[in-house]
Amino acid sequence: MPSPQQARAQASAITSGKTAPETEVSPTSRLRALFDGPHLSPGQRRIAQYLIENITEAAFLSITDLAERVGVSQPSVTRFAAAVGFSGYPALRERLQSIALGTLAGGPAAAEVNRSNELQAAVDAEIENLENLRRDFGDPDQVIDIGRKLSQSTPLTILGLRISASLAEYFAYAARRVHPDVRLVTRGGSVAYDALLQSREAGGTWVLAFSMPRHATETLTAVRVARSAGLKVALITDLSLGPVADEADVTFATGTGSRLVFDSYAAPGVVAAAVLQAMTDAGPERTQARLEEYEQIAEQHQFFLRD
Numbered sequence: 105m106p107s108p109q110q111a112r113a114q115a116s117a118i119t120s121g122k123t124a125p126e127t128e129v130s131p132t133s134r135l136r137a138l139f140d141g142p143h144l145s146p147g148q149r150r151i152a153q154y155l156i157e158n159i160t161e162a163a164f165l166s167i168t169d170l171a172e173r174v175g176v177s178q179p180s181v182t183r184f185a186a187a188v189g190f191s192g193y194p195a196l197r198e199r200l201q202s203i204a205l206g207t208l209a210g211g212p213a214a215a216e217v218n219r220s221n222e223l224q225a226a227v228d229a230e231i232e233n234l235e236n237l238r239r240d241f242g243d244p245d246q247v248i249d250i251g252r253k254l255s256q257s258t259p260l261t262i263l264g265l266r267i268s269a270s271l272a273e274y275f276a277y278a279a280r281r282v283h284p285d286v287r288l289v290t291r292g293g294s295v296a297y298d299a300l301l302q303s304r305e306a307g308g309t310w311v312l313a314f315s316m317p318r319h320a321t322e323t324l325t326a327v328r329v330a331r332s333a334g335l336k337v338a339l340i341t342d343l344s345l346g347p348v349a350d351e352a353d354v355t356f357a358t359g360t361g362s363r364l365v366f367d368s369y370a371a372p373g374v375v376a377a378a379v380l381q382a383m384t385d386a387g388p389e390r391t392q393a394r395l396e397e398y399e400q401i402a403e404q405h406q407f408f409l410r411d
Contacts, residue, residue, distance in 0.1 A: 163204035226363035233359035251382020257310035259285035268314040292322030
């Protein structure tokens with residue numbers, strides 16, 4: 105599957121008439137090229153998804169009809185058009201109509217393929233994110249080093265607000281099996297500030313923070329509070345640049361899946377698991393002792409179903 109940059113280049117070449125017929129990308133790929141660039145909100149992704157799945161009809165709808173079909177407001181459609189680089193909905197519709205004509209030229213079978221491959225496209229995008237991460241892991245020294253530092257921080261604070269809370273909860277749940285004092289922060293504002301300050305007063309030295317799109321303002325504030333309290337911050341995110349990454353001491357940036365209405369986190373999940381692995385390797389004797397103790401407790405209280 106071509107990258108978004110390749111798809112944009114191919115789409116541009118098709119528009120200008122410079123691409124041979126046998127190398128033309130599909131109408132669906134041209135739409136993805138339009139919509140892949142910006143970070144769209146979930147509501148805007150619903151619009152994009154509807155357009156991709158119903159391009160032959162949707163390209164000829166008025167803004168009122170499109171908003172009604174998707175279940176959003178007319179201003180939402182206007183903001184969507186601006187988010188994907190157009191002056192307004194009329195300009196976007198003109199582009200959509202030119203793409204729709206290509207779909208119609210391919211007949212009903214082409215339209216059916218467009219509708220059926222969205223989930224496959226989402227998986228393909230995640231595979232590309234994982235391939236990029238695999239290359240990044242060619243030098244594991246940074247992961248190993250931060251795993252050792254997080255292992256030595258007692259207490260260790262895990263921060264994840266809003267959509268990032270699920271990743272933080274996963275990490276904290278696993279880290280508690282191998283670390284004696286893990287503190288999870290999933291609420292922002294003064295609750296987060298109290299937890300971070302208390303962690304520092306108790307002797308903690310590091311915070312592991314998760315910041316996934318859409319990046320929360322309160323995450324940036326909490327990271328700044330942690331830094332001002334004397335804590336160092338390791339960050340797992342999708343952007344190597346930006347205000348949150350600028351505040352972190354160490355950043356692990358990897359792609360998120362943005363093909364669907366809500367992001368998927370295959371690559372960030374692997375980064376989290378890799379850091380957990382580095383923590384276990386940093387203190388093998390403590391890790392083994394804690395895991396054995398946990399298994400005894402789990403067996404005693406029958407935490408898990410027997411296979």
